[in-house]
Amino acid sequence: MTNRLPNLQINAERLWSDIHETAQFGGTPKGGVRRLTLSEEDRLVRNWFRNACEAAGCEVHVDALGSMFAIRPGRDNGKPPIGIGSHLDTQPTGGKFDGVLGTLAGLEVIRTLNDAGIETDAPICLVNWTNEEGSRFAPAMMASGAYAGDFTVDDILSREDSDGVTVGEALDAIGYRGSEPVGQRQLGAFVELHIEQGPILERENKTIGVVERGQGILWYDGRITGFERHASTPMEYRQDALVALSEIVLAVERIASAHAPQAVATVGEVVIANPSRNVVPGEIAFTMDVRSPDEAIMTALDSDIRSAIADIAMLRKVAIAFESVWCKPPTIFNPAVVTAVEQASAALGYSHRRIISGAGHDACNLNAVVPTAMIFVPCKDGISHNELEDATQADCAAGANVLLHAALALAGVSASGDVPTVRPS
């Protein structure tokens, strides 16, 4: 067995086929995927995933927030399993790879171990986390956050989507409210493979990103209250909420750009109350997403944005409510697990570099309670959260191979020590 290990490779065709087969659950005409968490499409892909895991010899457990844990037993089932996986939900107009790659690559790792007849020391636990995207229910990475103790389960179960449906109701509706207490299943380590969702690897022609850090994230909800008036109102008498919003959008862009590349900021949602073509907007709700890998810069961004908003409110004679709804500090991944990923990349001969994750991931939540790291592969033009999201079969396979060998290193294969053991710090 030890001789086979260095050359062991996943089945790239099989992985590629799985990615395209599951993309049909919520597939869009433009080649993307619309699979909101806990929707009917999510139910279908979950059923597919459970069947595939069981066919691969795993026992599938579901926790109280619907996260799925497929266990491949090891030689010593008293050891905490080594977690791999990601998520199967998508953005409203998402792509085929975000989350899906890491989850199905985990399945492919298990199938590859089965095909090669390899038993690991520790079990392997393949995870599909509920609601990574946060498009239907806030916050994003909800289930991994609860797993890590950031939220209570009751709190999360009561969160509502825009139609007033709660997480609990949605779980019941698709039959995925499991019995396992959230956070009970201990993991020895966790490795998540994901597309980069940024342009760096592609531009530098690198195959693997060894993710050593994740950006901190600030989410805000804002509400501007000006005054609804007829569109014939003279310019000088207006308190136009949309004009104030426009100034906020441009100010926030300036503030983030001043800290580039250590900061990004986005206003992603804007809703005018009672919009009408011939009415000056009187009230607008908006959301904001601000990110940085550096905690000091996050503090500065928060302060600069609040100050800019206060100035705009005064200048434009509008009231602006602006409150933080979520704050996630930057993630510093576990050095030993990062090293396992880096060594696997090197051993497999892939070009690689250390990288920072711009997006939030379930791995960022997990890192607080489980030694964790991530593997990135390039995606076309850095495009994600878009139906045009794309990645090559070769890069997906490379990422899955790094996942395979990092997991083997972390789980251990024999007592003889021919697979390096990583001790999470």
Next chain:
Amino acid sequence: MTNRLPNLQINAERLWSDIHETAQFGGTPKGGVRRLTLSEEDRLVRNWFRNACEAAGCEVHVDALGSMFAIRPGRDNGKPPIGIGSHLDTQPTGGKFDGVLGTLAGLEVIRTLNDAGIETDAPICLVNWTNEEGSRFAPAMMASGAYAGDFTVDDILSREDSDGVTVGEALDAIGYRGSEPVGQRQLGAFVELHIEQGPILERENKTIGVVERGQGILWYDGRITGFERHASTPMEYRQDALVALSEIVLAVERIASAHAPQAVATVGEVVIANPSRNVVPGEIAFTMDVRSPDEAIMTALDSDIRSAIADIAMLRKVAIAFESVWCKPPTIFNPAVVTAVEQASAALGYSHRRIISGAGHDACNLNAVVPTAMIFVPCKDGISHNELEDATQADCAAGANVLLHAALALAGVSASGDVPTVRPS
């Protein structure tokens, strides 16, 4: 009868009571009215109006677009009737006076003539025009526009609301698709009383605005196509549709302000496609409303706005479709009818001034085919298209009295010449 005429006054209490009684059809908790055209609430107020007109001895006719014509016969029913009236539909969060005052003051004029036993030479025709507001179906002032020949009836009947319901279906649903051909009913003149919807009369402490001109109106539909990306995308790689929109909103404000007080411009509707908190907006639809009383300035505004949008598209690397969906030239009301309004104001001893209407009105459409003018009364703080819209009982009564005496002058009361005859030019 001639002796009574100079002192004839409408019943201010009755008018005030009618305004508040009808405000219950679609009344909002904040004291405004939500009575979208051809809605259930509109059906209720139309029934109330028809019953009141019939009780006042009028015969009520309904045309193929639902506009209602209540005829009070004159001495010579071969003469074209003198039109008075306005509209009973409101904005989604509108007030109690916009449109309602002019329509119910017309009813009050007829009741006052009845009470005084006055027969006019020409008949009086009280009109409730369908869909002045344009909030549910575009364009605004739809029925008066069709009356004036700006649109075909088939075109208007096929217009859809945001749920895909056509005007024809909505008319049938409330039972107000009438049999009278649109535009068939000839009018000798038309006078519309309305709240100013601007601050000038209140600031100058004038009771009556003698409206001599109406602003020209340009309506545009715009669509910005950038690129949807994950909110972690570095600032320099973005093609953010919302940032482009923000620049447009501020540019258009600058352009209109540069021509103030001869121009106003408003972006009233903004819809992000597939909005998500952590996605850079890729596509945005918006509408724009631009107004000026001067045709040369309208041409300059159109040119400046198009030029600014082209610059922003290039700078922000987005595509921007921007098309004119409606263009109404400035209205120059009929000098003889304007004079009738002015003379009635003077005869009644009200302080008054000539004024330009910032808003579009059915009277602006009518003016192309019927000698027309308008009467304005102050509204509180110039606020309209808002639940806080307000006007005093005294000002409403003053406007109705001017309407009464202008209508008497235009319709003629006796052959003796003691009421001035206005000959529309």
